[in-house]
Amino acid sequence: MMSTEFLRRILRLAGPWWNSERKWQVRGMTLLLLLLTVAQVGITVWGNYWNRELFDALEQRSVPGVLLQVGVFALILLVSIGVTAVHLLVKRRLQLGWRTWLTDRLIGRWMEDGRHYRLQFSAGQHDNPDQRIAEDIRIATESAIALGHTLVFSLLSLGLFIDILWNVSGTMRVPGTSLQVPGYMVPLAFLYAGLGTLFGWALGRPLVRTSNALQSAEADFRFGLSRMREDSEAIALLHGEPRERGKAMRRFERVMHDWDRQSLAYLGIASFSTAYGGLLPVFPMLVAAPQYILGVMSLGALMQAAQAFQRLTSSLSWPVDNIGGIAMCRTSAERVLSLYEDMQRLDAARQAQAEPRISLQAAADGQLVFEELCIAEPSGTLLLENFSSTIAAGERVLVRGDPTVTASLFKVLAGMWPWGSGRVLLPRGETILFLPQQPFLPEGTLRAALCYPQAPEAFSDAAVRAALECAGSGWLAPRLDTIDNWDQVLPLRARQRLGIVRALLQRPRWLCMEEATDALDPAGERLIFAMLRRELPGTTLLTIGVHPELEALHERQITLNRIAASTRPQDAPAAH
Numbered sequence: 108m109m110s111t112e113f114l115r116r117i118l119r120l121a122g123p124w125w126n127s128e129r130k131w132q133v134r135g136m137t138l139l140l141l142l143l144t145v146a147q148v149g150i151t152v153w154g155n156y157w158n159r160e161l162f163d164a165l166e167q168r169s170v171p172g173v174l175l176q177v178g179v180f181a182l183i184l185l186v187s188i189g190v191t192a193v194h195l196l197v198k199r200r201l202q203l204g205w206r207t208w209l210t211d212r213l214i215g216r217w218m219e220d221g222r223h224y225r226l227q228f229s230a231g232q233h234d235n236p237d238q239r240i241a242e243d244i245r246i247a248t249e250s251a252i253a254l255g256h257t258l259v260f261s262l263l264s265l266g267l268f269i270d271i272l273w274n275v276s277g278t279m280r281v282p283g284t285s286l287q288v289p290g291y292m293v294p295l296a297f298l299y300a301g302l303g304t305l306f307g308w309a310l311g312r313p314l315v316r317t318s319n320a321l322q323s324a325e326a327d328f329r330f331g332l333s334r335m336r337e338d339s340e341a342i343a344l345l346h347g348e349p350r351e352r353g354k355a356m357r358r359f360e361r362v363m364h365d366w367d368r369q370s371l372a373y374l375g376i377a378s379f380s381t382a383y384g385g386l387l388p389v390f391p392m393l394v395a396a397p398q399y400i401l402g403v404m405s406l407g408a409l410m411q412a413a414q415a416f417q418r419l420t421s422s423l424s425w426p427v428d429n430i431g432g433i434a435m436c437r438t439s440a441e442r443v444l445s446l447y448e449d450m451q452r453l454d455a456a457r458q459a460q461a462e463p464r465i466s467l468q469a470a471a472d473g474q475l476v477f478e479e480l481c482i483a484e485p486s487g488t489l490l491l492e493n494f495s496s497t498i499a500a501g502e503r504v505l506v507r508g509d510p511t512v513t514a515s516l517f518k519v520l521a522g523m524w525p526w527g528s529g530r531v532l533l534p535r536g537e538t539i540l541f542l543p544q545q546p547f548l549p550e551g552t553l554r555a556a557l558c559y560p561q562a563p564e565a566f567s568d569a570a571v572r573a574a575l576e577c578a579g580s581g582w583l584a585p586r587l588d589t590i591d592n593w594d595q596v597l598p599l600r601a602r603q604r605l606g607i608v609r610a611l612l613q614r615p616r617w618l619c620m621e622e623a624t625d626a627l628d629p630a631g632e633r634l635i636f637a638m639l640r641r642e643l644p645g646t647t648l649l650t651i652g653v654h655p656e657l658e659a660l661h662e663r664q665i666t667l668n669r670i671a672a673s674t675r676p677q678d679a680p681a682a683h
Contacts, residue, residue, distance in 0.1 A: 117440055120447050121248075124208045136201050143194040144256055148263040150187050155271060155414050157183060163407030198252060206248040213240050213443070216450050221523045225453060228485035228526075233449045238326040240446075243439035250436035254429060261422040268422065269293055272415040275408050277398060295394060296416050300423030303383050307427030310375035314430060317369040319438040324365045328358045339595070376430060383427070391416030464525045470532035473500050475520075475617070475649070480529035482515045490515055491527075492670050500534065500616075503640075503648040505657050508667035513651045516667065517541070517621040520649075534647075540615035542623040546606035548593040553586050556593050557608050566612050574611040577638050578604045579631070600626040607635060611642055618643070621651040629656045636660040 125133055157179055164172030217223050217236060226233055233239070273290035288294075335342065335351050342351055391413040398404040404412070421428070470476055475498040482491040491512050498504050506513050518524035519531060521541050533539065548556040555563045557571060572584050580601065594602070603626050610618055618639075624632045632654065639648065650657060658664055 113437070113441075116444055116448075120444060121205070121209060124205055127208060129204075129208075133201075133204065136197055136204070140194070140197050140201060140256065141259065143190055143197060144259050145263060146190045147187075147194065148260060148267065150183065150190060151264065151418065152267055152271070154183055155268075155411055155418070158414055159275075159407035159411035161407070162410045163405055166406040198256060202249045202252050205252065206244055209244050209248060209443075210240060213244065213447060216447070221521075222450055222453060224523050225525070226450065229449060229453050233446045234323075235326040235330050236446050238329060239442045242326075243322075243442040246439035247436055247443055250432050251440070254432055254436060257429065258425060261425040264418055265422040268415045268419040272296065272412060272419055275404075275412040275415060276395065277403060279398070292391065292394060292412060292416055293419070296391075296419045297423065299387075299390065300420045303379075303420075303424055304427050306379055307376070307383075307424075307430060310379055311372075311427070311430035311434070313372040314369070314376060315434040315437065317365060317372045318431075318434045319441070321362070321365040321369050322438055322442070324358070324361045328355070328362050331355055331358050337594075373431075380427075383424075387417055387420060388413070465519055465527045466530045467519075467522055468530060468532050469535035471535060473534045473537060474498065474532070475534055475647070476530075476532035478530040478532070480519070480527065480531060482512065482519060482524070482527040485526050487526075489527075490669055491667060494529075494667065496665060498647065498649065500647050501645060502663070503661045504650070505661035505664045506649065506651045506667060507653065507658075507664060509669050510653070512667045512669060514621065517543075517619060517651055520619055534617060537616040538613070539617040539619060540610055540613055542606045542610060542618070542620045544603075544622040544625060545599070546602050546609070546623075548597075548602060548605060550590075550592045550594075552588050552590050553583060553593060554588055557587075557605060557612065559609070561613075570612060571608075574608045577611055577642055578607040579634070580604045580608060598626075600631075603627065604635075607639070610639070614643060615646060617647045617649070619649045619651075622653065623650075625652060625654060629654070632656060633660065 125137070127133065157176060160179075161173070161176040164176055217226075217240070223236070226236070273293050276290055276292035278287050278289045279291040332355060335355065342348060392409065394416075395404065395409050395412045399406065399409045426433075465480065465482070477494055477496045480491065480494040481489065482494075483489050490509075506516065515524055519527070520533070520539070547559070549559055552563065554571060557574070558566055568587075571587065572581075575581050575584050583601075583605075593605075597605070603624055606623055624635055627635065633656070636657075639646070648661070650661060
């Protein structure tokens, strides 16, 4: 289940945590967890010897001896409670620390340099990255530390209880021969655990496949429900509820199918575990009973041997007992690894430049220059070929043509679309603000949404209210500090006006708009562009739009079609 290659991959991703900026705290907590695990093993050994002393006292009918063992048990219990409590706190703190570090690392890479967008167009197993970060990291880190603790506990117990069982079980003479087997219960424990491991692994192999399939199906089901919630208005307008319900239930049918497959896999494991665990307390007592009957072994030694046998076989049976946990840990770790490695491959392909890529550079003269620009789809299909043009500072340019080409050009300028070739020279040192057709309004206060991505405190209350008035959204001023899901409660035309408010607050030197006013009526669009000319007189405006009325609101027009591009200057209308 845990191949060397898999361990190497997971260590490359998660190993640096022990060498991070908090490495001494992490290493200290790891060492403390190890010492507490050693203490837990010591308590089990202490309890094993106490068990022998108690039954010997009972066999001798010694009241003082029994009372003494009651006192010793109380001490063992108190120490055990204290060690277990501290161990639990340290383990959970270590689990949370590892999860926090790994979550921050993956979110940092995912939300950096547009990877979260470009990843959608790359090959690999990285569906539902949000679920992989939120859920799979939690499962992988928690289960890995829990499995590591139980493994160390089992290994330490193995060494100690081999010695105990060897000494307690004594030597057994094979009937009818002169052959004597010292510590005969030790090889029996290995044989018992070995057969159990073989059967357990054979029955547990399907569990890995079914657990992986079920987790993927559950993630797809959750993702589908979240999309339905996000698009609830559009679904209601189109009366698409029956269709969406059918899609959701088809996804859930896959969950049910994989659940049944996992249930069958668990059935074999559960049946075997019941038989294996039920026989374990009885088997060593039956094996050691002849020694007790012959008087070679006291009752205390018999009970100590039986308990040591159980401890030893439990340690040897660690792989069988943890098949489900190992399967779940590996499945989640694989999902996290595939997301991380796909992002690495995305970066490697970009740096290697094995295929032509659009180059974004800075222009020395503060202009926006396109040089032999070719735009392609991620599949390689060419959209635009050999487009060259220059936009000077202060110009107001309308870009029209094929929607696929113009939308791709918008993403090229934003650094989100590398597919193609040629150069784009961006104005050096000047801010560029991009307004898409659907403005992003994060959930929270309206003020925070308008100031995004800056903090709400970045702009004064007067500036925010003035911008709302200029954009024709003054009616929202009383709700500036109201928390709501603004993407859902406001219609598109209102949201587009709030995108204009964002531009008025940030006052960029360059403003690129992709159909950012197409929900407004022609009169409303004219007022918006006139207001932008008045409020942002020095801002260069590049508009991607389809409305015919936009042509009169710009100084010149660029028409872009698939595989061809042409520019046509046009007189600018008088400013109002």
